[in-house]
Amino acid sequence: MALLEVRHLKKTYTNRFGTNQVEALKDVTFSMEEGEYTAVMGESGSGKTTLLNLLASFDRPTSGDIILNGLPFRKIQDKDLAVYRRKNLGFVFQDFNLLDTLSVRDNIFLPLVLAGEKTEEMKKRLSPLVKVLRISDLLDKFPYEISGGQKQRTAIARALITEPKLILADEPTGALDSRASYELLHMFEQINQAGQTILMVTHSTTAASHAKRVLFIKDGTVYHQIYRGDKSRDEMFRKISETLTVMASGGKEYA
Numbered sequence: 612m613a614l615l616e617v618r619h620l621k622k623t624y625t626n627r628f629g630t631n632q633v634e635a636l637k638d639v640t641f642s643m644e645e646g647e648y649t650a651v652m653g654e655s656g657s658g659k660t661t662l663l664n665l666l667a668s669f670d671r672p673t674s675g676d677i678i679l680n681g682l683p684f685r686k687i688q689d690k691d692l693a694v695y696r697r698k699n700l701g702f703v704f705q706d707f708n709l710l711d712t713l714s715v716r717d718n719i720f721l722p723l724v725l726a727g728e729k730t731e732e733m734k735k736r737l738s739p740l741v742k743v744l745r746i747s748d749l750l751d752k753f754p755y756e757i758s759g760g761q762k763q764r765t766a767i768a769r770a771l772i773t774e775p776k777l778i779l780a781d782e783p784t785g786a787l788d789s790r791a792s793y794e795l796l797h798m799f800e801q802i803n804q805a806g807q808t809i810l811m812v813t814h815s816t817t818a819a820s821h822a823k824r825v826l827f828i829k830d831g832t833v834y835h836q837i838y839r840g841d842k843s844r845d846e847m848f849r850k851i852s853e854t855l856t857v858m859a860s861g862g863k864e865y866a
């Protein structure tokens with residue numbers, strides 16, 4: 612059984628008066644096995660954020676299904692969604708979303724505090740994580756005292772500490788310089804090699820070339836996908852660039 616199944620997902624936004632409709636997702640179907648690392652790419656307005664919001668259970672689809680670990684989101688009541696999300700999903704955003712009033716340590720602990728986890732368990736999970744992410748020395752600092760790359764690594768620790776089934780990353784390198792981006796992508800690869808399933812939305816061909824698979828969204832549907840297989844990263848980068856060029860020029864080739 613796949614870890615994540617997305618079936619015929621459709622999302623139509625309607626304005627308040629019901630006079631204007633935008634079909635952001637028309638019919639998106641794909642699945643992800645446990646341990647996969649998938650990047651989602653597509654032009655601006657193609658529906659990537661919409662897809663991520665639905666996968667994050669921040670919004671409900673117009674029709675279609677999202678099934679994580681055998682449980683359709685449809686069956687989860689609105690009042691239970693926040694707890695479900697906290698237990699099963701980890702989030703890494705472009706702008707880190709750390710709280711400036713909390714130390715690095717407390718930012719990382721936050722989802723476990725909200726879940727009522729015991730202090731002992733929180734500490735046990737923290738130490739291996741911060742070692743891998745190289746933020747052990749920063750735990751008593753505050754977000755405004757650390758660099759962008761360090762903030763993003765803190766955000767990754769916060770996402771991983773709940774041991775989520777799936778990490779959803781929205782443009783995680785978007786606010787980082789090239790060195791910090793490289794470090795983050797390297798870290799994602801390490802985390803993935805350790806078994807973590809990751810889905811990352813990105814505009815960056817470099818970022819996507821680190822993933823094991825790239826899904827291309829165009830006009831609200833899955834237009835094409837590339838598997839890394841035994842391709843080198845350079846080769847993967849070239850394939851992604853070619854696909855983006857074909858897509859931008861009307862995209863008949865794969866349609």
Ligand SMILES: Nc1ncnc2c1ncn2[C@@H]1O[C@H](COP(=O)(O)OP(=O)(O)OP(=O)(O)O)[C@@H](O)[C@H]1O
Pocket residue numbers: 624625633634635653654655656657658659660661662
């Ligand atoms: N809340 C909303 N209400 C109405 N239309 C929306 C809403 N959110 C998105 N849309 C429309 O749905 C379509 C898909 O938007 P979406 O934000 O998912 O694209 P995207 O691929 O993430 O774009 P970008 O790369 O620029 O972030 C666009 O036409 C957008 O204008």
